[in-house]
Amino acid sequence: MPVVTDFPFTLDPAPVLKRYGREVSALIARPELRQVYEAALAEARALIRPGIAYAAHPIVGAEAERLLVADGQALESAVVARLFAGAPEVVLAIYSIGPQLEERATQYHAAGDYLPGFALDVLGSAAVNEVGRVAYGLIEDLAKSKGLNASIPLNPGTSHWPLSGNQVLTQLVPAAAIGIEMLDSGLLRPFKSISFAVALGEHVLTPAEGSSCDYCDTRDLCRQ
Numbered sequence: 001m002p003v004v005t006d007f008p009f010t011l012d013p014a015p016v017l018k019r020y021g022r023e024v025s026a027l028i029a030r031p032e033l034r035q036v037y038e039a040a041l042a043e044a045r046a047l048i049r050p051g052i053a054y055a056a057h058p059i060v061g062a063e064a065e066r067l068l069v070a071d072g073q074a075l076e077s078a079v080v081a082r083l084f085a086g087a088p089e090v091v092l093a094i095y096s097i098g099p100q101l102e103e104r105a106t107q108y109h110a111a112g113d114y115l116p117g118f119a120l121d122v123l124g125s126a127a128v129n130e131v132g133r134v135a136y137g138l139i140e141d142l143a144k145s146k147g148l149n150a151s152i153p154l155n156p157g158t159s160h161w162p163l164s165g166n167q168v169l170t171q172l173v174p175a176a177a178i179g180i181e182m183l184d185s186g187l188l189r190p191f192k193s194i195s196f197a198v199a200l201g202e203h204v205l206t207p208a209e210g211s212s213c214d215y216c217d218t219r220d221l222c223r224q
Helices: 013-019 021-029 031-047 078-084 102-112 116-146 163-172
Strands: 053-058 087-098 193-201
Touching: 031 102, 031 116, 053 116, 078 193, 087 116, 087 163, 102 116, 116 193, 163 193
Parallel strands: none
Antiparallel strands: 053 087, 087 193
16 A cells, blocks of 8 residues: 655646646736745745555446445445456545645745635646646556556546545545545545546556546546
8 A cells, every 4th residue: 555755746836837828827917916925836836745655456246336345345336346347346535635734835825825725726726636646647657567457536526436435446546645535525624635446457448438428427627
């Protein structure tokens, strides 16, 4: 059950500007606001503590609404069951940027300093997505080492897999080793944390062939 915290990570503002251009444009349109953005970027880089925890488990069976995995556990999603049923194993992963950035953003908001708090929050959301790319790359490498392919990632908290699915992931992944806990709501804390499952197999749906968005009924509400 690997835990990865010591890896090179520098928050690149380019994906932020691409993905969050509408919001960030308000921060950089005028010189004084650009200074706020640049200060937030420097602060974000100092506060981010990325961590990744993941574990591979055998797939022992599939039913219509759930995928059966190790230790009598199941991933309660019809989409997961359908897409992953033919694979021999599944990798469950959780990743985070740690608590410090969101704590600092909360402090800004509590003090009425909304602009730097907003900037930090936007940068933190972009950062956790970048950590996710690193996490998926690790799983791709694991798949290649076994002569297999890595599927598209599927996440609890989508229309086909409720947040309660995080309970199984936090039990089968060493989430506590990177400071992550699950709340009663199913949310992960720190809140800039995300979980996913990836099937390893010869004939799985890869990112080159499809996307998790194809299976989510709320995809039109998300940023592209």
